[in-house]
Amino acid sequence: MDDRKRRILDFIIQDYVATAVPVGSRTITRKYDIGVSPATIRNEMSDLEALGYLDQPHVSAGRVPSVKAYRLYVDDLIARADSLLAPDEEAWRYFAGRLTQLEDAAQCAAKALSELTRMTSVVMMPSQPDMRITTLQLVPMPKGAALLVMVTDSGLVRETVLRVSDSLDADALYAISRSMTETLSGRSVLEVQHMLDAFAARGGAQQRVLDGIRELASQMARQASEDTVFLEGTHNILNFPEYAEVSKARSFLSVMEDRKRLLGIIRGDQELITVRIGQELTLPEIDDCSLITVRFELGAYHGLLGVIGPMRMPYRQTLRTLTTISRSLTDMFASEE
Amino acid sequence: MDDRKRRILDFIIQDYVATAVPVGSRTITRKYDIGVSPATIRNEMSDLEALGYLDQPHVSAGRVPSVKAYRLYVDDLIARADSLLAPDEEAWRYFAGRLTQLEDAAQCAAKALSELTRMTSVVMMPSQPDMRITTLQLVPMPKGAALLVMVTDSGLVRETVLRVSDSLDADALYAISRSMTETLSGRSVLEVQHMLDAFAARGGAQQRVLDGIRELASQMARQASEDTVFLEGTHNILNFPEYAEVSKARSFLSVMEDRKRLLGIIRGDQELITVRIGQELTLPEIDDCSLITVRFELGAYHGLLGVIGPMRMPYRQTLRTLTTISRSLTDMFASEE
DNA sequence: GTTAGCACTCTTCCTTGGTGAGTGCTAACA
DNA sequence: TGTTAGCACTCACCAAGGAAGAGTGCTAAC
Numbered sequence: 001m002d003d004r005k006r007r008i009l010d011f012i013i014q015d016y017v018a019t020a021v022p023v024g025s026r027t028i029t030r031k032y033d034i035g036v037s038p039a040t041i042r043n044e045m046s047d048l049e050a051l052g053y054l055d056q057p058h059v060s061a062g063r064v065p066s067v068k069a070y071r072l073y074v075d076d077l078i079a080r081a082d083s084l085l086a087p088d089e090e091a092w093r094y095f096a097g098r099l100t101q102l103e104d105a106a107q108c109a110a111k112a113l114s115e116l117t118r119m120t121s122v123v124m125m126p127s128q129p130d131m132r133i134t135t136l137q138l139v140p141m142p143k144g145a146a147l148l149v150m151v152t153d154s155g156l157v158r159e160t161v162l163r164v165s166d167s168l169d170a171d172a173l174y175a176i177s178r179s180m181t182e183t184l185s186g187r188s189v190l191e192v193q194h195m196l197d198a199f200a201a202r203g204g205a206q207q208r209v210l211d212g213i214r215e216l217a218s219q220m221a222r223q224a225s226e227d228t229v230f231l232e233g234t235h236n237i238l239n240f241p242e243y244a245e246v247s248k249a250r251s252f253l254s255v256m257e258d259r260k261r262l263l264g265i266i267r268g269d270q271e272l273i274t275v276r277i278g279q280e281l282t283l284p285e286i287d288d289c290s291l292i293t294v295r296f297e298l299g300a301y302h303g304l305l306g307v308i309g310p311m312r313m314p315y316r317q318t319l320r321t322l323t324t325i326s327r328s329l330t331d332m333f334a335s336e337e
Numbered sequence: 338m339d340d341r342k343r344r345i346l347d348f349i350i351q352d353y354v355a356t357a358v359p360v361g362s363r364t365i366t367r368k369y370d371i372g373v374s375p376a377t378i379r380n381e382m383s384d385l386e387a388l389g390y391l392d393q394p395h396v397s398a399g400r401v402p403s404v405k406a407y408r409l410y411v412d413d414l415i416a417r418a419d420s421l422l423a424p425d426e427e428a429w430r431y432f433a434g435r436l437t438q439l440e441d442a443a444q445c446a447a448k449a450l451s452e453l454t455r456m457t458s459v460v461m462m463p464s465q466p467d468m469r470i471t472t473l474q475l476v477p478m479p480k481g482a483a484l485l486v487m488v489t490d491s492g493l494v495r496e497t498v499l500r501v502s503d504s505l506d507a508d509a510l511y512a513i514s515r516s517m518t519e520t521l522s523g524r525s526v527l528e529v530q531h532m533l534d535a536f537a538a539r540g541g542a543q544q545r546v547l548d549g550i551r552e553l554a555s556q557m558a559r560q561a562s563e564d565t566v567f568l569e570g571t572h573n574i575l576n577f578p579e580y581a582e583v584s585k586a587r588s589f590l591s592v593m594e595d596r597k598r599l600l601g602i603i604r605g606d607q608e609l610i611t612v613r614i615g616q617e618l619t620l621p622e623i624d625d626c627s628l629i630t631v632r633f634e635l636g637a638y639h640g641l642l643g644v645i646g647p648m649r650m651p652y653r654q655t656l657r658t659l660t661t662i663s664r665s666l667t668d669m670f671a672s673e674e
Numbered sequence: 675g676t677t678a679g680c681a682c683t684c685t686t687c688c689t690t691g692g693t694g695a696g697t698g699c700t701a702a703c704a
Numbered sequence: 705t706g707t708t709a710g711c712a713c714t715c716a717c718c719a720a721g722g723a724a725g726a727g728t729g730c731t732a733a734c
Contacts, residue, residue, distance in 0.1 A: 040676055060725090151477070151478050235571070235572050364696095394716095
């Protein structure tokens with residue numbers, strides 16, 4: 001494939017991404033000064049089609065990039081990764097808001113991504129199978145209640161409200177907290193859950209507290225073993241002419257509902273950047289969509305940021321936004337812990 | 338309006354709610370055994386139209402209930418409120434999941450509502466202008482961090498992660514927590530926010546903690562003065578043939594984005610049940626929708642649960658679901674505090 | 675190797691006529 | 705007086721038939 005073919009292919013991708021309309025030979029000469037006539041372009045396009053880089057919806061329509069064309073384009077984009085390193089200023093500013101906890105950060109990132117890209121964003125927090133408890137603390141609440149707060153070594157926080165005896169003041173709650181922390185800190189959430197399951201029916205004064213710990217531990221254990229996913233901006237899909245039919249939009253949305261399925265697809269991604277184009281996504285209902293995922297680091301583990309949109313998506317800009325947010329997430333966790 | 342007219346009107350509403358297709362005179366005789374011929378029904382329908390209870394999309398279509406008809410139907414439904422008192426078993430079971438905090442409960446209720454009704458749900462938590470701080474507590478976290486937890490008298494909890502000196506162990510953090518609580522407890526969040534604004538640039542060892550408190554206080558103050566809204570299931574609108582055009586669906590969704598506008602409409606509702614039908618909603622973009630809100634109690638204040646869907650909605654079932662969830666929310670808060 | 679010209683294809687949009695659901699009116703009937 | 709059958713009429717809906725336009729492939733000339 002010579003240079004001119006390559007340039008024409010790039011023009012077609014660029015134009016189709018922008019307009020969603022099949023690109024004809026005249027359109028190219030009108031919009032992009034390539035120095036040859038439509039007829040020549042036609043010959044080249046004919047060659048490109050033979051090579052498998054272009055599809056023709058029907059004989060009298062323009063050409064549309066094939067999966068192979070997007071693949072070429074994206075692989076090239078990733079190879080010249082330096083162009084993606086320049087941070088996306090808008091994304092930086094957008095995501096500068098203050099974040100407190102892991103989940104906040106993930107949800108916040110998902111929201112930022114979906115608003116910046118105007119597509120659907122997905123964030124996978126990594127599973128942390130060996131997460132250990134560092135602190136348990138009871139915080140007094142009004143009317144005989146207390147907030148049980150559980151903190152793990154990875155900075156995950158969970159809390160629940162308990163009913164406790166009115167006779168317990170702040171100091172008493174703190175004393176209990178200390179002894180609980182002493183007993184349980186350093187143990188994994190799974191271990192704690194099993195320990196307390198054994199105690200379950202023991203009864204007694206502090207039963208409610210134990211139940212609370214057990215509940216939190218099991219919540220955390222669940223979260224520790226399964227990766228969790230956040231989705232935002234699912235209904236941005238309506239902005240794309242590809243999804244102008246409600247039935248298509250609905251099928252897209254119902255695919256998005258099934259988070260386990262999505263998770264199953266992206267879970268294994270180890271590369272810094274993974275791009276799945278069209279059928280590569282292995283979601284037949286939305287085989288005209290693409291999914292880009294970018295890794296971020298969270299201690300020893302890694303999570304994924306992703307964007308789902310039509311196959312015809314602005315790959316370059318989307319990748320920049322993704323890498324920018326991914327980098328700031330990685331930095332944030334690195335500094336916080 | 339005599340009894341037979343009323344019965345015919347009810348049939349038309351019932352059928353139109355179920356099918357979204359204008360109801361003709363023959364349809365009525367076929368589906369509902371009313372004992373008279375289509376011609377008679379036609380005469381009655383003609384009368385009902387003259388009375389303003391029916392509309393006719395065009396001359397050779399069946400009839401469609403008017404706003405006035407829905408109004409009559411709904412007012413009647415509310416008047417015979419006892420029929421709504423029977424709790425919706427499915428809703429009960431669905432909503433039986435354990436809840437920890439106010440926001441959790443609200444969000445959870447919103448989710449349950451949208452899934453049960455298959456429409457868009459809205460939950461408004463009440464503003465609590467005189468909310469006061471009861472506890473401030475620092476919980477140790479790994480790597481020189483601490484979780485600052487703030488609890489108010491109404492049971493609202495907020496927390497944020499702070500960086501603190503490594504030299505502070507659990508006991509030291511507790512000592513700080515005690516003195517903070519002593520100083521600030523009983524004060525309103527607004528007061529605290531202003532106090533700390535004055536101190537802002539003071540610097541010093543505990544500056545980070547003070548900043549944390551200030552931030553939380555201002556978050557809470559914002560929440561205390563503004564009511565907060567949760568929306569769920571916005572894209573359920575796609576399930577209705579009325580919104581089969583993507584452009585309509587999009588305009589619905591963009592109305593839903595503007596929470597302040599929604600809030601402005603429902604904020605003032607004092608009744609136990611408020612039903613806004615069609616234009617009564619004063620949202621011209623979606624003037625073929627209805628909004629039902631039901632009050633729930635939260636201490637001295639009240640919040641609202643609502644469902645938004647097409648004007649042609651199953652009012653009776655929706656009201657039952659709403660009142661059931663509302664009652665269980667009210668109960669939950671009453672017992673918890 | 676490039677370009678102009680031309681016949682050809684096929685989608686899109688508009689028009690047109692047929693079909694059927696539903697109505698309103700009138701006249702007959704109980 | 706209320707109910708019913710019959711009938712002409714209206715109008716949305718749908719399928720079929722062009723006309724227009726965009727785009728192609730091929731051929732022949734530059």
